[in-house]
Amino acid sequence: MIMFCTIDIIGHYTRVIFFQGLDKTKNQHFAGGNTYWEEKKLGKFITSETRLLEAMEYVCKKKYVQNWDKYKDIKNLEFKCMQLVEESEDNIENWYFHKQSSDPDILLWLCHGKLRLCCSEGHYGAECSPCPGVKQNVSVCSDHGSCQGDGSREGTGKCVCHKGYVGFMCSNCDANYYAVPNISVFTCNECHQSCKGGCFNSGPENCKECHTGWIMSDNHKCEDINECESENRCSGKHMKCHNLEGSYECVCEEGFVIDSKGNCKINVEASAEEMWIPPSRLLRSFSISSFCILISLVIWRRSLSLSIFATICALIILLIEFYFDHSSFFELSHYLL
Known part of the structure; x- marks a missing residue:
């Protein structure tokens, strides 16, 4: 049997689709066309086994459900629905042929009364x-x-x-919540973050006590303590203190970013808005420009010594391009300036 912690929802889902199937077939009739003969020989279509079979074709198929979001949190809902239908097939037929007039709600009759798996809401x-x-x-x-x-x-x-x-x-x-006054519906709102041990109303001026990071002022208001005014809050290289409500944080100076070890390093990925020329581009431009000037001198003077020097410079440029840490160049220029 399906676990009854979800049986009420599954039963409701089954009922919704089953009644949609009944609704879609209520104005139909037997396939023959001679309605008088059909009703005389086969009975009324509305209470016939033919209609029940047609209605059951809709059961457990989510494509026929209009408000699917209501049931989306239940896994394998279609399978569980079919399980319930198969286990209750005789009871469904009994309700359809004998009970639907006296007990029009199949969910109440089947899940609540017959199977005793569910209770009414509340x-x-x-x-x-x-x-x-x-x-x-x-x-x-x-x-x-x-x-x-x-x-x-x-x-x-x-x-x-x-x-x-x-x-x-x-x-x-609850503690650290207060009842909102002068409204018809009882509502509890959270106290201001500076409050400790509850409050009388909203805002830092209604706190009973102040949390760490705030101090009670003369006018009975919790005011933020600026921890950054104390010395040595952020002693790391290229770090500065940033005050927060009730606390503080250490951040890197402009042009630096924090690394995995908590230290500030040069931000080599800085955007053009943060730096006039990124260090990698500056170093590359300098080396290529110098090499071009040197090649021009070699061609102009046709000197063997200059040719050898140009070759050495080319090797140095390649070395800088592929092995030199561009950020260290920027750091050096930072100190020089």
């Missing part, structure tokens, strides 16, 4: 006991939580409260 457990709030004719768990086991034959019926709410009926605010 009920839980073996006896379908009411969830907190149902007897009082108010929303289950004050609409701020969910009843454990709601709709199934299992569960404790306890309220699992949403974030910020606590209590038997989720009708109180």
Whole structure:
């Protein structure tokens, strides 16, 4: 048997498609064409086995469901739906031929009553006991939580409260939350991040105490402490302190980026907006320009010594291009300037 933690949803899905199948076939008739003879010999089409078979062709096929998003979280839904239909085939036929007039909702008749796998919404457990709030004719768990086991034959019926709410009926605010005043619906909002131990209302001026990183001012307001005013907050090379709300962070100076070891290194990938000329392009332009000038001198003077010197320069340029760390050149120029 399918696990009943999802049987109510699967049953609802099955019911939706089954009734869509019935709806699509309600205005049809037997294929012969002689309606009077068909009804006299075969009975009315609306309660016939032929109509049931045609309606069952729609069952468990998600392409016939209009609001598919409601069921998308259940894996293998079509397979589980077919499992339920196959296991309940006799009961479905019994309902169709004998019970649909007195019990028009097949989900209630089959899953809730006959198979005893489900409970109505707002009920839980073996006896379908009411969830907190149902007897009082108010929303289950004050609409701020969910009843454990709601709709199934299992569960404790306890309220699992949403974030910020606590209590038997989720009708109180959790620590560091406050009840919003002067509104008709009970709502809990989170206190300001500077508050510690709760607050009276919104904002840093309504805190009971201040968290680390804030200090209570004379006008009873939690104000941010600027940790960057203290010395040696960020002592790393090319690092500077950046103040945050309630804290601070160490960041690299402009033109530097942090590496995997937490140190600041030259940003060789800096964009043109950050640097006039990237160091790699500057070094390459300098070496190629120098080599072109040297070649021009060799051609002009036709000197053997200059030819040898040009060859050596070419090798040096290749060495710089493929083996030299461009960032170190930029770092050297950074210190020289």
